[in-house]
Amino acid sequence: MAMQDETENIFLIGHTNSQIDGNQLPSNLQVLQCLFHNLRVLKHNLHDSKQLVYDRLIIFWQRVKIPIQQKSRCIAKIDRLYNEWRSLQKSSSIRGITQINKEEGFSSNLQNLFDIAHHDALTMIDDKIKKFLLNQRKPCRVGFIDEIEDPISESSEPSSQIESTDTSSFSQQSLQRDPNFVLELDESPPSKKSRGTIDIFTPKLCTMLDKCKISDRNATGLLISFLEAADLDASQYIVNRTSIKQKREKFREKRAAEIQHRFKNRDLSKLVIHWDGKHLPDITGRSFVERLPIIISTEKETKILSIPKLENSTGRAMADAVFDVLQEYGISEFVVGL
Structure with missing residues (x-):
C-alpha cells in the first residue's frame, strides 16, 4: 500500500502520498498528493518531482493499453495543475466570493481524471476500452481497470509505453488480482538534461x-x-x-x-505636482500597504511619475517620497505648484 505522510497537510489537498494506487486511472488529487510527497517529504526539486509522478502515471495507462501523449506534454499538464493550486494557495488569505468559488471549483475537480490520453486515443482503441475511457472521464471516474484487463495478454505482451525497466520484476497478473497493488519505482532523481541555448525573448x-x-x-x-x-x-x-x-x-x-x-529631454515648464496616499493590496496579495501615486500635470498632459511604497502614511514620509521622485526625474526646478 502507498505510504501516507501524516505530518504534511497541504492546502486543499490534505495528506501527501508516496505512491499512486487504486483500481482506476489516476485522479488530479492523486497526482498532486504524489507530487507533494516528492517535494515536501523526499525533498526533490519541482522538475524531478514531476518526472517521478509521470513514471507512476504511465503504469496505469499501460495496464489498459490506452495511448498517451508525449512525455513533455504530460509533464506540462502536471505543471499546469500545480500552478493552478499554487495560485489559489497564494491568495488563500483573501476570503472573498471569487476566491471561495475558485477553491470550490478546484476541489470539486480533484476526484476527476488526470487525463493524459492521446488526442486520437478514441480512434486507436477497441470499443471496450473506449467505453472505459469515456466512463473514466465522467465526474469521479466511473469503472475499474480490472473490468477490462485481459489476463492472458497482460501476462505475455509487454507494453512499449513503459519507459522504466523497474516494472519487469512484477507480473501483470499480480496487478490484476490486487486492485491496491502499488509498483515501487526507483525514487532517485532522473539524470540532468542540458539547458537550452536559444533566446526567444524580445x-x-x-x-x-x-x-x-x-x-x-x-x-x-x-x-x-x-x-x-x-x-x-x-x-x-x-x-x-x-x-x-x-x-x-x-x-x-x-x-x-x-x-x-x-521625459527629461522634453521642454518642461510650469509643472504641478499631485499626490494622494492609497491603501492597496501588496504584490503578494496577503496584506495591504500604503502606496503614494505621484502625478505631474502641465498645460497639455498629465503623467504618473511613480507609485512608491511607504513605510507609513505620515506627512514626512509622503514629502520625502515626492522629493525623491522629483530628484530622480530631475524636474524639481520646474515645479510651480503642489
Missing part, C-alpha cells in the same frame, strides 16, 4: 506578458506549450522561471530608463 514579448499580467511561472508553462504546439523542441530554448524573471526585470529597467530619458 521587448515585444516581455511587453505582452506584462500587459496580460502573466506571472513568471505561468509564462514558463505558456511558452513551453507554444513551442510544443509549433513542433519545436522546447529543451533547446531558454525557457525557465529564473531566466524569464531576469529577462523581464532587465527589460523593465531598460524601458523605465528610456522613458525617463525622453
Whole structure:
C-alpha cells in the first residue's frame, strides 16, 4: 500500500502520498498528493518531482493499453495543475466570493481524471476500452481497470509505453488480482538534461506578458506549450522561471530608463505636482500597504511619475517620497505648484 505522510497537510489537498494506487486511472488529487510527497517529504526539486509522478502515471495507462501523449506534454499538464493550486494557495488569505468559488471549483475537480490520453486515443482503441475511457472521464471516474484487463495478454505482451525497466520484476497478473497493488519505482532523481541555448525573448514579448499580467511561472508553462504546439523542441530554448524573471526585470529597467530619458529631454515648464496616499493590496496579495501615486500635470498632459511604497502614511514620509521622485526625474526646478 502507498505510504501516507501524516505530518504534511497541504492546502486543499490534505495528506501527501508516496505512491499512486487504486483500481482506476489516476485522479488530479492523486497526482498532486504524489507530487507533494516528492517535494515536501523526499525533498526533490519541482522538475524531478514531476518526472517521478509521470513514471507512476504511465503504469496505469499501460495496464489498459490506452495511448498517451508525449512525455513533455504530460509533464506540462502536471505543471499546469500545480500552478493552478499554487495560485489559489497564494491568495488563500483573501476570503472573498471569487476566491471561495475558485477553491470550490478546484476541489470539486480533484476526484476527476488526470487525463493524459492521446488526442486520437478514441480512434486507436477497441470499443471496450473506449467505453472505459469515456466512463473514466465522467465526474469521479466511473469503472475499474480490472473490468477490462485481459489476463492472458497482460501476462505475455509487454507494453512499449513503459519507459522504466523497474516494472519487469512484477507480473501483470499480480496487478490484476490486487486492485491496491502499488509498483515501487526507483525514487532517485532522473539524470540532468542540458539547458537550452536559444533566446526567444524580445521587448515585444516581455511587453505582452506584462500587459496580460502573466506571472513568471505561468509564462514558463505558456511558452513551453507554444513551442510544443509549433513542433519545436522546447529543451533547446531558454525557457525557465529564473531566466524569464531576469529577462523581464532587465527589460523593465531598460524601458523605465528610456522613458525617463525622453521625459527629461522634453521642454518642461510650469509643472504641478499631485499626490494622494492609497491603501492597496501588496504584490503578494496577503496584506495591504500604503502606496503614494505621484502625478505631474502641465498645460497639455498629465503623467504618473511613480507609485512608491511607504513605510507609513505620515506627512514626512509622503514629502520625502515626492522629493525623491522629483530628484530622480530631475524636474524639481520646474515645479510651480503642489
